[in-house]
Amino acid sequence: MGVHWYPGHMAKAKRNLQKALKLVDIVIEVLDARIPYSSRNPDIKKLINDKKAVVVLNKEDLADEDVTFRWMEYLNKKREKAVAVNSLTSKGIEQIINYIDEIQGHDKGFKKIVKGIIIGIPNVGKSSLINQLSKKSSAKTGNRPGITKGEQWINVKKGFRLLDTPGILWPKFQSPDIGVKLAITGAIRDELFDAEEVAVGFINIVLKLNYLNKLEERYGLCLKGMESFKILEEVGRKRGCLLKGGCIDTLKAAGLLLKDYRMGKLGRLSLEIP
Ligand SMILES: Nc1nc2c(ncn2[C@@H]2O[C@H](COP(=O)(O)OP(=O)(O)OP(=O)(O)O)[C@@H](O)[C@H]2O)c(=O)[nH]1
Ligand SMILES: [Mg+2]
Numbered sequence: 001m002g003v004h005w006y007p008g009h010m011a012k013a014k015r016n017l018q019k020a021l022k023l024v025d026i027v028i029e030v031l032d033a034r035i036p037y038s039s040r041n042p043d044i045k046k047l048i049n050d051k052k053a054v055v056v057l058n059k060e061d062l063a064d065e066d067v068t069f070r071w072m073e074y075l076n077k078k079r080e081k082a083v084a085v086n087s088l089t090s091k092g093i094e095q096i097i098n099y100i101d102e103i104q105g106h107d108k109g110f111k112k113i114v115k116g117i118i119i120g121i122p123n124v125g126k127s128s129l130i131n132q133l134s135k136k137s138s139a140k141t142g143n144r145p146g147i148t149k150g151e152q153w154i155n156v157k158k159g160f161r162l163l164d165t166p167g168i169l170w171p172k173f174q175s176p177d178i179g180v181k182l183a184i185t186g187a188i189r190d191e192l193f194d195a196e197e198v199a200v201g202f203i204n205i206v207l208k209l210n211y212l213n214k215l216e217e218r219y220g221l222c223l224k225g226m227e228s229f230k231i232l233e234e235v236g237r238k239r240g241c242l243l244k245g246g247c248i249d250t251l252k253a254a255g256l257l258l259k260d261y262r263m264g265k266l267g268r269l270s271l272e273i274p
């Protein structure tokens with residue numbers, strides 16, 4: 001079993017990305033603040049080379065603030081420009097705009113024309129970020145992966161154009177839990193994985209990172225000392241996920257748990273620490 005998340009068209013997307021990178025001055029790499037490691041394409045660094053780059057930790061509103069702070073420190077130590085962003089509000093947006101201004105050279109008589117590209121895994125909020133930067137809704141967004149189908153140039157502000165791109169995934173065969181984390185956060189289409197398996201993977205992380213109280217609070221349950229599948233059953237029982245005959249519908253419970261997490265109903269919860 002395991003989560004298989006590398007569809008064939010992704011290879012083509014990677015070739016397109018290589019071409020597009022040649023056209024731009026700056027790369028905005030969007031990561032999911034809840035999984036900055038697992039949502040990062042390990043090949044991008046090489047492709048970007050010495051180009052200017054910003055690492056955005058998006059959906060910061062869903063991630064644990066303390067953990068995000070540690071990720072920022074970690075990235076800064078590696079001399080990477082990192083910004084924690086909520087693309088549904090304006091948190092972090094000004095910092096990115098200021099950096100663009102810097103590149104454009106706002107003190108001179110004229111502004112340099114700057115072109116950028118926005119890249120990242122599916123559903124991480126690339127198009128939402130563009131809309132927030134430009135204060136328009138030029139880019140189509142949606143609550144599932146694969147919304148942006150092709151590349152699209154968007155005028156963000158005077159002298160700054162940004163290329164929106166479809167989300168890309170890559171094979172990271174060495175570690176199956178990366179696939180699980182990408183599935184939990186919504187980067188992989190729900191039809192491509194077993195929700196029960198992924199929900200149990202989620203509960204295992206919750207146990208490991210000491211977030212059990214968040215589940216207990218949300219569902220009004222006492223879950224201490226239980227193993228992960230039992231916890232899933234308890235959530236299902238509490239939420240009335242029952243099959244004919246009274247058995248607990250753990251598949252339905254899994255879907256409900258993942259949906260609650262993605263919507264922030266469990267509170268701020270990061271899935272990995274630096
Ligand atoms: N909570 C929260 N949700 C966000 C944030 N940014 C985007 N979203 C939501 O995430 C979902 C995906 O947003 P998109 O902007 O369409 O993501 P994308 O990266 O362009 O996705 P693809 O085009 O499919 O690759 C939408 O439901 C957005 O409302 C954020 O900072 N916080
Ligand atoms: Mg998009």
